[in-house]
Amino acid sequence: MQLLHFAILSPFLFAFFIPFFAKYAKKIHTGWFVLVLPVLLFIYFIRMLGITMAGETVRSVLEWIPSLGINFTVYIDGLGLLFALLITGIGALVVLYSIFYLSKEKEQLGPFYVYLLMFMGAMLGVVLVDNVMVLYMFWELTSLSSFLLIGYWYKREKSRYGATKSLLITVFGGLCMLGGFILLYIITDSFSIREMINQVHLIAGHDFFIPAMILILLGAFTKSAQFPFYIWLPDAMEAPTPVSAYLHSATMVKAGIYVIARFSPVFAFSSEWFWIVSLTGIITMVWGSFHAVKQTDLKAILAFSTVSQLGMVVAMLGAGAAALHYDNTEYYTVATMAAIFHLINHATFKGSLFMAAGIIDHETGTRDIRRLGGLMAIMPITFTISLIGTFSMAGLPPFNGFLSKEMFFTSMLRVTHVDLFNVQTWGVLFPVLAWIGSVFTFIYSMKLLFQTFRGSYQPDKLEKKAHEAPIGMLISPVILVAFAVSLFFFPNILSYSLIEPAVSSIYPTLLDSHEKFHVHISQWHGFTAEVFMTLGIIVIGTAGYLTLSKWKGIYKLFPEKLTLNRLYDKLTIGMEKGSYQVTKRYMTGFLRDYLLYVFAAFIILMGSALVFKGGFSFSTEGTAKIGVYEIILSVVMISATAATVFAKSRLTAIISLGIVGYTLALFFVIFRAPDLALTQLVIETISVALFLLCFYHLPKLRWKKKTRTFRLNNFIISLGVGIIVTLLGIASSSQRTKDSIASFFTKHSHDLGGGDNVVNVILVDFRGFDTMFEITVLTIAALGIYGMIKTKVNEEGKSVESREDK
Known part of the structure; x- marks a missing residue:
């Protein structure tokens, strides 16, 4: 096994030893043992920055099922390396945070860290493999491990509900994505993503192009919580805060973003891709930010915030496809650059905010902002972390979120110049919706910050006496907000090391035909339209926050019965009841009913094949003549079979059945197969003896009148099976195209x-x-x-x- 493959599989191997460590090293928190792995992996991957900055890639192949073209191929380029660094870097900070968040006396740490490492390994597999079948395997592992993490507190009903909800929705999307991969394989005859990109012109002209694109996008949208599949994400908040911080900032929800970015070179040439991805993203952004305002739970606000921010990234990736429809490539690749930059920024401020929310919950006993307030003086460090995180999320200077938000506005404004469907007026929807979504983002960011830390302190509504968190719990969020500030003042630290190689990986074929572009991010570009949009957001957002109590009644206009969550509950309950009714009809407890279904399916499937495929033929060529002995034995066997069925006593039925078996042995003798005849005689003798032995212990047979009635369906099924089997035997004997294996x-x-x-x-x-x-x-x-x-x-x-x- 090569080192790259070991890096991906190491979390799974490491997880194997966690139960032993948790059992025998009880004095040491298991997290310290786990922390070593993500730190080492982060160091390992960061050493590859020089390779991707030079425009080179790393590829390593481990044969798995070469006959089917399925190999464990690791391919590291700028995009894959960026995600690998986020997964391992944020993963290390989350593990460090969890050491102080989860008590080794109160929690079962062994299973928690096993699930966490499974998730880390699965995510690394998703972003670093080149074979779509292997990618799908890791994709489903992320769904499974996230299900276990979300349902970690399995005794809570809400945890079980949230875990099941996430599993059902994401696995549905995963199966759709698998269908898309299979269609791409049919087109390209390859499971390699690289080969698919190289055959993009073949894919674009194929009839399966649109179905494959839609199926793959369904997988990406469900995993990245895009509208209308976002409903699983708020319920996933029942997971421990370290899990929420990891899933929402760097891993689970970013998997769908990765798939969209990775398959952009394959599908982005079509206008359908631009409209589906861009519209889904911008609608999700507005919808998520609008619903985040009405939440009262800190993690619920952040969950809907994640939905909105992910929609923002998806919209930018969709807008980046406009570069393929316009001559000025550099002019439109700003959308893709903004998407990658905001992906990094979101990991910093969202990870720190989730950790801050966990600190507040841990030290006060609640996340309900209606019971919080006045914590600024009591928890000053947590307040500072939350201030930087929320201001960055709101897109305010001097924090990194401001820079990527400005680039987001730039990309949305430039989309208006793209005329894919000759309807220029529709393009204005993108900057308008982007601005509206940003206003709500500003409002919920201010609500999260000020209603938690300002106002009056309410100790009587708290389960614990509020106090600042221990230093160990503060280290990880402090590191993240330090990045949020640093990236504003020194944004180009990542421009050439991470952003530029990642963008080059998303559109490799485009860049091959153009002069290589360079990423340069600046804090100030003058009084542009983007600046005035930001000023408008601050003014309108501030007014909206201050008057929130007067207009929040608008949310009551949305009836509870028409929500997507209600629809999900109705569907799951309906499917459960429906499956129960269907199961109740065929699970009768009677073997004859089960055989009835099996034989009916056999008749339909095999009979249809014989009729529609023309599989039946009859030929007597090469067959032996039928002698008098065969006729006599056949009559005896048929008579004995009829006697077995219509016998009125068990003894008669057993003797008749024995006659059938002994007659078959005589057939073997006639056909000169003494070994088979001897075997049949022995088996039949044992069977008859066992039947008689069981017969001795069975209660007296009492015939009921109902059991002797003639059943037409049983007769039809039995007659159909006999006819189909006979026809199959005749057809197979008459259509021998190859020599018998007997030779x-x-x-x-x-x-x-x-x-x-x-x-x-x-x-x-x-x-x-x-x-x-x-x-x-x-x-x-x-x-x-x-x-x-x-x-x-x-x-x-x-x-x-x-x-x-x-």
Whole structure:
């Protein structure tokens, strides 16, 4: 295994040892043991910055299923490296934060860190592999591990509900994305993302282009909580705060962003991609920010804020596709640069805000802003962290969020010049909606900050006496807000090291045909339209926040019965009830009913294939003549079968069934197969003996009149199965296109099996494992029969102890 593959799999390997560490090192917090891994991985990946800055990539292949073209191929370029650094860097800070947030005396730390490392490894796999099948495997692992993390406090009903909700929605999207990957494979005959990008012109002209694009976007939108799939994200707030900080800032929700960015070179040439991605993103931004204002829980505000901010990034990635429809590439790649820059900024301020919310909850016992207030003097460091985080989220200087927000406005304004559908007036919607969403962002940011830290202190409404958090819990958010401030004053620290290689990775084919662009971020560009938009946001946002109590009644206009959450609940409850009713109809407890469904499906499927595919044919060529003995034995077997079915006593049925088996043995004798005849005789003798033994212990048979009635459906099914099997046998015998495999066994039984008895060689050598498993099944059956013999059954059908057992 190469080092790159080990880096991705190391979290899974490390997780294996956590239960042992948690069990035997009880005096040490398990988080200290876990912290080592993300730190080492971050150092390992940051050493690759020089490679991506030079425009080079790293590729390593580990063969997995080469016959199907599925290999564990690791491909590191600017985009993948950026996400890897976010995953490991933020991951290290989250683990450090969790050491002081989660008590080793009160919490089960072993499972928590196992799930966390599983999630970290799965995310690294998603962003660093080149094979879409392997990507999908890691994608579903992120859904599974996030389900376990969200439901970590599984005794809480809300935790279970939120975990299930996230799993159902994201797995639905994942299955859609898998369908899109399969369609791309059908088009390109490759599972490699690189190969797909190289065949983009072939993909663009294919009939599967639009279906593949929509399916992949469904996967990305569900994972990144885009409208209308965002409803799982607020309920995921029931997870411990370290999980929320990790999922919302650098990992889970960013996976969909990564997929959109990674597949932009494949689909962004189409106008459909531009409109779907851009409109979905900008609508999500406005919707999320609007609903964040009415929340009263700190984490709920941040959850809807994440929805809004993710929509903002998606809108910019969609707007970046305009570069492929316009001659001035550098003019429009600002949207993609802004998306990457805001991706980094969002990780800093959102991670710090979630940690601050966790600190407030940890030290006061509540996250309800209606019970908070006056914490500025009591928790000054937490207040400073929250101030920087909220101001950056609101897009105010001097913080990094201001810079990426200005670039966001620039990209939205420039979209108005793109005329994809010859409807120029529609373009103005983008900057207008961007501005409206930013106003609500400003309002909920001020609400989160000032209603928590200003006002009067209300100790009687708090579960704990408020105080500042311990230094260990403050280290991680302080580091993050330090980045938020530093990136404003020195934004170009990341311009050439992270942003430029990432953008170059998103549109490699575009940049090959143009002069390489350079990223340069400035704090001031003069009195531009973007500046006036920001000033308008501050003025209108301030007025909106100060008058919030007067206009917040607008939220009551949205009826609860028409919400997306209500729709989800109705769908899940309806599907559960529907599945119960369907299951209740076929799970009757009677074997004959189960066989009825199985045989009916067999008739429909095989009969349809024979009819529509023209599979039936009849030919007597090469068949042996039918002698008098065969006719007599066939009549005896048919008669015995009929007698078994219509017998009025168990003894008669057992004897008739035995006649069927012994008659079959005579057929083997006539066909010169003495080994098979002997085997059939032995098996039939044992079967009859066992039937008779069970018959001895069974209660007296009482026939009910209802059981003897003729059932037309049973007759039709049995007749249909008989006809279909007969037709299949005749058709397969009449359509032999290749020589029988019997010649192979006859020719090689002595050389390969060391025996001249072909049947024995086949059983023992050629199909030895099959025979071994058959013997295992017979052994299990024998044990079951022995248990039945030891069990006494009275006339009422209840088991009683035998005299020997008493």
